[in-house]
Amino acid sequence: MTPPRAKPRRSRAGRILIQAPGRLRALVRGSEAGLVALAALAGCVAGLAVSAMNLATQALRELLFGLPAGTRLSAADAVAPLTLLLGPALGGAGLGLLIFAVGRWRGRRRRPVIDPIEANALHGGRMSLRDSLYVSIQNVISNGCGASVGLEAGYTQISAGIASRLGIAFELRRGDLRTLVGCGSAAAIAAAFGAPLTGAFYAFELIIGTYSIATLTPVVVAALCGSVVARTLVPTPPMVAVEGIEAITTTTLTTADTLPSLVLGLVCAALGILIMRGVTLVEQGVVATRLPRVFGPALGGLCVGFLALAASAQILSGGHGALHLLLAAHGPAIGAGGLALLFAGKATASAISIGSGFRGGLFFASLFLGAIAGKLFAALAPEIVPGIAALGLTPLAYAVIGMSALAVAIIGGPLTMTFLALELTGSFPVTGLVLVAVIASSLTVRKTFGYSFATWRFHLRGESIRSAHDVGWIRNLTVGRLMRKDVRPVPLDTPLATFLRAHPLGSPSRVIVTDAQERYAGIVMVPEAHAMAREAQNGEEPGLADVVRHPGDFLTPGMNAKEASAAFDRTESEALAVVDGEAERRVIGLLTESHTLKRYSEELDRQRQAMVGEAV
Known part of the structure; x- marks a missing residue:
C-alpha cells in the first residue's frame, strides 16, 4: 500500500515552505561536510547576485548619465551639468513610485525589513527572501541614479537572505542557520572586493558576532566561492586597487x-x-x-x-x-x-x-x-x-x-x-x-x-542589541513558554477551614488566590495556612488574607527568563504567579525559580556548545 503523501508545510503567513528532500536534509543536518557544501552553494549564489547587481547598477548609470560603457560615475568628467543635477532626482522619483506601489500592495502587512545582523541577533538567522529582494532592488535604483550610498548593504542583504532561505529549506538548527547567514554575507563582501579574508572576517565580526573553529570552514569556503564566481562572471579589476x-x-x-x-x-x-x-x-x-x-x-x-x-x-x-x-x-x-x-x-x-x-x-x-x-x-x-x-x-x-x-x-x-x-x-x-x-x-x-x-x-x-551576538534565544525563552498553565486560583474570601480541607498537607504547597473581580490577589503557602489554623486562639479563625504573600508581585508572559530571575531575586520568592497584564491581572499560570534557572542554564550550555563547535 502506498503511504500517504505528506502535506506541504506552510508558514505563519500561509505560504507554502519549500523544503529539501528528507534524506538530503538529514545528510546536511547530521554532517559538517553537508553544512560546508551548503555554504559553498550559498557562496556561489552570492557571487551571482553581486555580479547581477553590479551589472544592473552600471547599466542604470550609463542610461541616466550617458556614460561610456564601463565608466564609473564618480570618475566621469564629461557629464552635462543638467544631467548631473537631475539624474539623482529622477532616480529618487522612481524609487518613490516603487515605495508607493509596494506599500499599496502590502497594505497593512508592512513590517520592518530584517537585516543579517538583526536576524542573527534576534531571530536565529531567519530572514525574508522577498524583503531582501525588495531591499536589493531599492539599493540598485539608489546607487544607479547617483545617490551617495554603497551597494554593500544590498549585496549582504540578498546574499544572506538567500542563504537563510536555503537553511530553512534544509531545516537547519538555530546555530547552523546563523552560520549560513554569515556565509552568505561573507561571500557577498568577498565577491564585491575580491578579498576572501575580508569577507570571512566581516562575517565573523559583524554578522555571526563571534569566531569559532566550527564556523571557520563554512565561512571561508563561502567567501572563496563568492569571490571566484564574481571574478569569473564579471572579470573587472578590484574595486579598490593600490598601484605598487x-x-x-x-x-x-x-x-x-x-x-x-x-x-x-x-x-x-x-x-x-x-x-x-x-x-x-x-x-x-x-x-x-x-x-x-x-x-x-x-x-x-x-x-x-x-x-x-x-x-x-x-x-x-x-x-x-x-x-x-x-x-x-x-x-x-x-x-x-x-x-x-x-x-x-x-x-x-x-x-x-x-x-x-x-x-x-x-x-x-x-x-x-x-x-x-x-x-x-x-x-x-x-x-x-x-x-x-x-x-x-x-x-x-x-x-x-x-x-x-x-x-x-x-x-x-x-x-x-x-x-x-x-x-x-x-x-x-x-x-x-x-x-x-x-x-x-x-x-x-x-x-x-x-x-x-x-x-x-x-x-x-528602540532595539538594545549592540552586535550580532545571539540574544534572540533568551527573548524566546519567555515566561509564557516556561510557566505551568494548570493552575486553579481560589477566591480570597474562601473560609480557612474550607481551604484547609481542599488543600491538606502534602498537596501542592502554593495556591494562588484572586479577589472578587477574579484579579490576582497573592499566593498562599499551604503549610503556613495549616500552621496559622493550629495556632489560632480564642476561637477566632483567621482568613486567607492573613496568610497571603506577594500580593503586588507577579510576572507577565512577555518577560524573558533573565527578567524573571531578577524578579525572583527582588521578591525573595521561589514562585510567582503569571498574569495576562498589569491592568487586568487575570491569572494564567505559575512559574517557579528552580524551573526557570534550570531552563536558563540548559540554554546557556547549548549556546556554549554551539560556540566551541561541540555537538548539540
Missing part, C-alpha cells in the same frame, strides 16, 4: 611611524561619530517636514545633484571610480582645500541620501571618506609637526590607513578592515600601522559613542 608597494612607503618603516597612525585613527573616530550623527540629524529633519515618504528620495536626489554641481561629481554613487583616482600613484594632485571640500561634499551627500529615503549603506562611502581624510592628514600634519614629512609614509599610505580607520569607526570590524588593507596592498608593515589606527578608532568609538552605524540605527528604533 613603492607608492606606499619611501623608506623602511620604523616605530616612529606608529604615532601618526595612532593620531589618524583618533581623528577618524571623531569624524565617524560626526557622520553617523549627521545622518540621524538629516533623517529627523526630513521627518520634521512631514513630507510624505514617497517624495523624500526625489527631494534628496535634487539636493545631492546640487552638491555634485557645487563640489564634484566624485561625491555621487558609491565612489568606486573616485577612490581609484584618489589611490592612483600618479593620479591628479588635489590640494588640502580641494580634499576638505570633497570630504564635506561626500559626507553631506551620504547623509542626505540615507536620510531622505534612499536605500543603501555607508561601507564604501566610509572607505572613500577615510582615504580623503588620510590624504588630508598627510597634507596638514607637516604644517603642525614638521618632522612627520621625514618619516617613511607617503600620502598614499596615510590614505590606506585612514580608509581602514574611518571604516572601522562607522562599520565596525577591526580585523575586517585590517585584512582589507592587507589584501589590497600586500604590505605587512603598512598593515601593522593600519592595525594600530583601527584599534585606536574602534576603541574610541566604542567608549565614547558605543555603536556602529548599523547598531546605532537599531538603537534609534
Whole structure:
C-alpha cells in the first residue's frame, strides 16, 4: 500500500515552505561536510547576485548619465551639468513610485525589513527572501541614479537572505542557520572586493558576532566561492586597487611611524561619530517636514545633484571610480582645500541620501571618506609637526590607513578592515600601522559613542542589541513558554477551614488566590495556612488574607527568563504567579525559580556548545 503523501508545510503567513528532500536534509543536518557544501552553494549564489547587481547598477548609470560603457560615475568628467543635477532626482522619483506601489500592495502587512545582523541577533538567522529582494532592488535604483550610498548593504542583504532561505529549506538548527547567514554575507563582501579574508572576517565580526573553529570552514569556503564566481562572471579589476608597494612607503618603516597612525585613527573616530550623527540629524529633519515618504528620495536626489554641481561629481554613487583616482600613484594632485571640500561634499551627500529615503549603506562611502581624510592628514600634519614629512609614509599610505580607520569607526570590524588593507596592498608593515589606527578608532568609538552605524540605527528604533551576538534565544525563552498553565486560583474570601480541607498537607504547597473581580490577589503557602489554623486562639479563625504573600508581585508572559530571575531575586520568592497584564491581572499560570534557572542554564550550555563547535 502506498503511504500517504505528506502535506506541504506552510508558514505563519500561509505560504507554502519549500523544503529539501528528507534524506538530503538529514545528510546536511547530521554532517559538517553537508553544512560546508551548503555554504559553498550559498557562496556561489552570492557571487551571482553581486555580479547581477553590479551589472544592473552600471547599466542604470550609463542610461541616466550617458556614460561610456564601463565608466564609473564618480570618475566621469564629461557629464552635462543638467544631467548631473537631475539624474539623482529622477532616480529618487522612481524609487518613490516603487515605495508607493509596494506599500499599496502590502497594505497593512508592512513590517520592518530584517537585516543579517538583526536576524542573527534576534531571530536565529531567519530572514525574508522577498524583503531582501525588495531591499536589493531599492539599493540598485539608489546607487544607479547617483545617490551617495554603497551597494554593500544590498549585496549582504540578498546574499544572506538567500542563504537563510536555503537553511530553512534544509531545516537547519538555530546555530547552523546563523552560520549560513554569515556565509552568505561573507561571500557577498568577498565577491564585491575580491578579498576572501575580508569577507570571512566581516562575517565573523559583524554578522555571526563571534569566531569559532566550527564556523571557520563554512565561512571561508563561502567567501572563496563568492569571490571566484564574481571574478569569473564579471572579470573587472578590484574595486579598490593600490598601484605598487613603492607608492606606499619611501623608506623602511620604523616605530616612529606608529604615532601618526595612532593620531589618524583618533581623528577618524571623531569624524565617524560626526557622520553617523549627521545622518540621524538629516533623517529627523526630513521627518520634521512631514513630507510624505514617497517624495523624500526625489527631494534628496535634487539636493545631492546640487552638491555634485557645487563640489564634484566624485561625491555621487558609491565612489568606486573616485577612490581609484584618489589611490592612483600618479593620479591628479588635489590640494588640502580641494580634499576638505570633497570630504564635506561626500559626507553631506551620504547623509542626505540615507536620510531622505534612499536605500543603501555607508561601507564604501566610509572607505572613500577615510582615504580623503588620510590624504588630508598627510597634507596638514607637516604644517603642525614638521618632522612627520621625514618619516617613511607617503600620502598614499596615510590614505590606506585612514580608509581602514574611518571604516572601522562607522562599520565596525577591526580585523575586517585590517585584512582589507592587507589584501589590497600586500604590505605587512603598512598593515601593522593600519592595525594600530583601527584599534585606536574602534576603541574610541566604542567608549565614547558605543555603536556602529548599523547598531546605532537599531538603537534609534528602540532595539538594545549592540552586535550580532545571539540574544534572540533568551527573548524566546519567555515566561509564557516556561510557566505551568494548570493552575486553579481560589477566591480570597474562601473560609480557612474550607481551604484547609481542599488543600491538606502534602498537596501542592502554593495556591494562588484572586479577589472578587477574579484579579490576582497573592499566593498562599499551604503549610503556613495549616500552621496559622493550629495556632489560632480564642476561637477566632483567621482568613486567607492573613496568610497571603506577594500580593503586588507577579510576572507577565512577555518577560524573558533573565527578567524573571531578577524578579525572583527582588521578591525573595521561589514562585510567582503569571498574569495576562498589569491592568487586568487575570491569572494564567505559575512559574517557579528552580524551573526557570534550570531552563536558563540548559540554554546557556547549548549556546556554549554551539560556540566551541561541540555537538548539540
